Amino acid sequence: MQFLKIGCNSVWTSRTAIQLLNHGRDSVFSMCVLQSATVNRMGTATQPVVIRVPRRTQEYIENIKQMKSKKFEKVNTVRPGKLLISSKNPQLNQSAGYTLGKFEEPVLASQGWKHSKSFGDYFTINKTQDAPPCVTEFQQEKDNASNKTFKNLNLCLEIVEMLRRNNIIYPTTVQLQTVPKLLRGHNVLCAAETGSGKTLTYLLPIVHKLKLEMDTDEFRNTPPRTRCVILVPSRELAEQVTSVAKALCHPFRMMVKVVGGGRGVGNMKLAFTGGPSDILVATPGALFKALRRHCVNMTELDFLVIDEADTLFDPSFVRIVENILIQTPVASSPSETRGPGRKAQLVVVGATFPGGVGDVLSQVTDLGSIVTVKSQMLHFLMPHVKQTFLKVKGEDKLLELHQALKMAERDELAVLVFCNKAPTVNWLGYMLDDLGVRHARIQGEMPAAVRAGIFQSFQKGTTNVLICTDIASRGLDTQRVRLVINYDFPESHTDYIHRAGRVGRAGSVADGAVLSFASHPWDVELVQKIETAARRRSCLPGMESAVRKSTPKVELTAPEDV
Numbered sequence: 001m002q003f004l005k006i007g008c009n010s011v012w013t014s015r016t017a018i019q020l021l022n023h024g025r026d027s028v029f030s031m032c033v034l035q036s037a038t039v040n041r042m043g044t045a046t047q048p049v050v051i052r053v054p055r056r057t058q059e060y061i062e063n064i065k066q067m068k069s070k071k072f073e074k075v076n077t078v079r080p081g082k083l084l085i086s087s088k089n090p091q092l093n094q095s096a097g098y099t100l101g102k103f104e105e106p107v108l109a110s111q112g113w114k115h116s117k118s119f120g121d122y123f124t125i126n127k128t129q130d131a132p133p134c135v136t137e138f139q140q141e142k143d144n145a146s147n148k149t150f151k152n153l154n155l156c157l158e159i160v161e162m163l164r165r166n167n168i169i170y171p172t173t174v175q176l177q178t179v180p181k182l183l184r185g186h187n188v189l190c191a192a193e194t195g196s197g198k199t200l201t202y203l204l205p206i207v208h209k210l211k212l213e214m215d216t217d218e219f220r221n222t223p224p225r226t227r228c229v230i231l232v233p234s235r236e237l238a239e240q241v242t243s244v245a246k247a248l249c250h251p252f253r254m255m256v257k258v259v260g261g262g263r264g265v266g267n268m269k270l271a272f273t274g275g276p277s278d279i280l281v282a283t284p285g286a287l288f289k290a291l292r293r294h295c296v297n298m299t300e301l302d303f304l305v306i307d308e309a310d311t312l313f314d315p316s317f318v319r320i321v322e323n324i325l326i327q328t329p330v331a332s333s334p335s336e337t338r339g340p341g342r343k344a345q346l347v348v349v350g351a352t353f354p355g356g357v358g359d360v361l362s363q364v365t366d367l368g369s370i371v372t373v374k375s376q377m378l379h380f381l382m383p384h385v386k387q388t389f390l391k392v393k394g395e396d397k398l399l400e401l402h403q404a405l406k407m408a409e410r411d412e413l414a415v416l417v418f419c420n421k422a423p424t425v426n427w428l429g430y431m432l433d434d435l436g437v438r439h440a441r442i443q444g445e446m447p448a449a450v451r452a453g454i455f456q457s458f459q460k461g462t463t464n465v466l467i468c469t470d471i472a473s474r475g476l477d478t479q480r481v482r483l484v485i486n487y488d489f490p491e492s493h494t495d496y497i498h499r500a501g502r503v504g505r506a507g508s509v510a511d512g513a514v515l516s517f518a519s520h521p522w523d524v525e526l527v528q529k530i531e532t533a534a535r536r537r538s539c540l541p542g543m544e545s546a547v548r549k550s551t552p553k554v555e556l557t558a559p560e561d562v
């Protein structure tokens with residue numbers, strides 16, 4: 001029971017006090033009654049007046065107090081066992097076994113990170129499983145006899161043997177779902193998480209079908225032509241896809257060529273001397289120029305692949321890709337991919353999908369003819385990679401980076417350091433030179449001749465540290481990378497997913513980790529969304545694929561490939 005004591009020296013004054021309370025600002029006391037007041041004849045009070053506050057009013061006051069204190073209340077998200085989130089403040093840890101209620105608001109470790117006092121705060125999203133989600137149970141239980149091998153996907157024996165020699169025996173989830181559809185002749189939109197083996201997903205059925213075609217009389221009696229074009233956004237990715245395609249095509253003596261932008265017309269002509277290749281891997285700008293010089297005829301294609309679709313359908317490339325697509329007769333059903341007058345089978349691949357893809361594709365084929373294969377983990381944080389977030393002052397980032405690199409050097413780990421802008425890559429490079437850290441740099445503004453080979457030499461292990469912009473985050477296979485450092489916090493969730501996806505890839509034997517520095521308020525906003533998704537175990541917000549959504553039109557230019 002709560003009492004409000006008001007000392008008054010007369011009946012009059014005590015009544016006045018009640019009146020004042022009645023009409024005063026705090027009208028919650030309007031129900032107050034005078035409980036006792038002993039007043040002597042001289043009108044002098046001998047003891048204070050006690051006013052009893054009604055139960056309803058008391059409850060009301062209690063409610064307000066509770067509401068106000070709720071956000072500081074310790075939320076019991078910690079259970080015995082593994083932690084999903086471990087934070088500098090252990091009260092904000094979350095157990096791997098704890099599931100947030102549907103309407104429960106998570107209490108974030110990064111809640112106060114916009115405040116200057118939060119510098120030095122950190123939290124980690126721990127890994128909750130060892131193998132990547134794309135790895136099928138058959139891959140994990142290698143000893144068990146299984147009928148889900150590449151052999152059972154009806155691929156030709158030479159291909160299966162070549163995969164086996166590279167220790168690739170069991171298909172990943174996306175390969176299991178997509179390869180049969182491509183073999184049947186469907187147009188496919190394949191959306192699966194980073195590092196899930198999408199390159200082999202489209203290359204295996206394509207090489208298989210191109211090989212079968214070579215055994216037909218029709219093929220022998222027609223002049224050579226480019227039968228498959230694979231579009232990718234960067235020269236490095238083009239080189240990478242080419243080397244996988246060459247290895248697969250080698251037993252069948254099929255020719256694979258690559259054209260990338262920024263190497264001059266002479267280089268382009270060189271690529272087309274000796275006749276057309278069976279498979280051409282190209283960046284959009286280079287293909288656009290090749291089409292203008294009539295080096296390639298898109299009407300003769302059997303396959304058109306658009307890899308890293310989110311980049312190729314973003315405003316910087318979309319018009320040129322649209323133009324290339326319009327020149328390609330795309331089949332509307334599997335039957336149109338066979339026989340004389342056949343049309344190209346379309347394959348669109350990506351780890352994230354922007355809105356507006358359908359808008360472009362609807363101009364060249366019936367959207368209903370496209371079979372979508374979407375992985376369950378699309379746009380989710382990787383559950384098998386440890387991801388740490390550190391709130392750090394801009395001027396301290398170099399120090400933190402140096403510490404992290406020293407530790408990585410001790411353990412001989414390969415590290416990718418991401419910056420948002422090309423000048424930051426250069427500046428950071430000079431700083432690390434001064435600190436004696438051996439490294440390589442790669443960014444889109446480098447002249448093509450300087451850039452050539454940098455990524456390959458990093459892949460081979462010439463240096464263990466590569467400082468880069470997002471050009472290294474799209475599609476590049478970085479099996480040896482064990483640590484990704486976001487020196488600059490990525491500008492979007494899409495970029496975060498692609499950068500983090502350079503570790504923990506299918507076939508990786510060692511664990512990977514991601515370390516991200518957040519220093520600006522806008523970084524903190526993204527961190528909070530990532531932390532919320534991790535605590536809720538939901539996908540990152542704002543990344544739902546909208547295949548049928550429209551995209552704003554942009555002017556057609558032939559951009560320099562990155």
Ligand SMILES: Nc1ncnc2c1ncn2[C@@H]1O[C@H](COP(=O)(O)OP(=O)(O)OP(=O)(O)O)[C@@H](O)[C@H]1O
Binds near residue numbers: 175
């Ligand atoms: N079935 C498999 N078993 C084991 N390893 C595989 C399998 N399929 C592909 N890989 C390996 O997985 C790695 C990642 O493959 P790939 O580069 O095709 O991934 P991705 O899905 O295209 O990634 P990103 O989204 O980053 O482009 C490669 O080193 C590849 O050799």
